Amino acid sequence: MTDAQLFDLIRKDAGKGIAAITREYGGLVYAVISRKLSGTHVDKSEIETCAADTISEFYLDLDKFDLNKGSIKAWLCTIAVHNAVDILRRNMPLSLDEEKAVSEHSPENEFEDREMRRTVLDAVKSLGEPDREIILRKYYLGESSVKIAARLKMTVSNVDTRTSRAVEKLRHDLEDWRK
Template sequence: MQDQDLLELLRRTPEPAISTLMERYGGLVYAVVRRKLPEGVFCAADVEGCVADTFSEFYLDLDRYAPEKGSIRSWLCVIARNNALDLVRRRYREANILPLDERMMAENKESLLEGDWEERELRGRTLTAVKELGEPDREILLRKFYLGESSKEIAARLGLTAVNVDTRTHRAIGKLRKKLKEWGESM
C-alpha cells in the first residue's frame, strides 16, 4: 500500500488504517523513541506511551502532513523524535535534575560523529569548556541553552535572582569564548 492509499484510507475508515499504519511503522517509531529516552530514567510504559502519542498526533494533525515534503515514514520519525525529546525535557524539569551526566555527555559526543570534523571538534571543546566552568555557571548554561529554561526558572531552582542568572550567563559565555579562542590559537 502506497502512502497516498494509506492517507485516503485514514480519511475514510480511520480504525483499520491506523492499525495498518502501526503494523507498518510501529517498530520504527518504537526504535526512534527508545533511542531518545535513556533506559535508566524511562520505563517501557513511557516508551509505549510516547509511541502511542506519536500515532495519535499523526492522525489528529493529518491535515498538516504534506506528502511533497516527505514520506509518512519520515513524518512519523520527526513526530516520534520531537515527542520523545519533549518527554525528556518535561521529566527532567519535573524532577529538577540536569540530564547531562557523564554517560549522556559521551552519547552526545558520539552523535557528533555524523557532522563534519571541524564542527565535531568545536562542539567537543565547547562541552569540555562548559564542564570546566564550575557551578553554578555550568548548570545555568546547560539549563538555559540545553533545556531551554528561562532566567526566572533557573533563578528559582538555584536560589538566585533572574538578574544574577543573566549576569552569570553573560560572564560564562565570555569565559567560553576566551577559552575557545585560546584553544584555536594553540591548534
C-alpha cells in the first residue's frame, strides 16, 4: 500500500487505517523504540505501548504531517524516537549528547544543525549498499549481526566485517563533527 493510499484509508476509516499502519510499520516503530531504550529496564510491554502511542499520535495529529516533507515511515520513526526519549527523560537524566540529539534546535543553531545533518547523510549515503542497510539495521534498529545476516542472506562474519569497515569510514567522515 502506498503512503497516499494509507493516508486516504486512515482519513476515511481510522480503525482500518491504524490497523494497516501497524501491520506495515509496527515492527519498524517497535525496533526503533527498542533500540533507543536498550540498556534500560523498560520491558517489552512498555515498548509496545510506546509503539502504539506513536501510531495513535500520528493518527491524532494527521493534519500536521506533510507527505512532501517525509514518508509515513520516516514520520513514524521520528515520532518513535521522540517518544522513546520522553521515556528516557522520565526515568533517567539524558547525557548532553542525547539532549543535543533530540532537543528542539534554536534558530541560531539551525545552520550548524543542518550542516551536521547533511554531513551525517552524505557519510551514510557514501557507504553504498549493502553497507548502508547493514549500518542502519545495526545502529538504527538495533538488529544483531545474526539477524542481519539471515535477512540479507550473508554470513555473520561478512556482516561483522562490513560493519566494522563502515563504522571506521563513518568515524573518519564525521571526525570533525564528532569533536
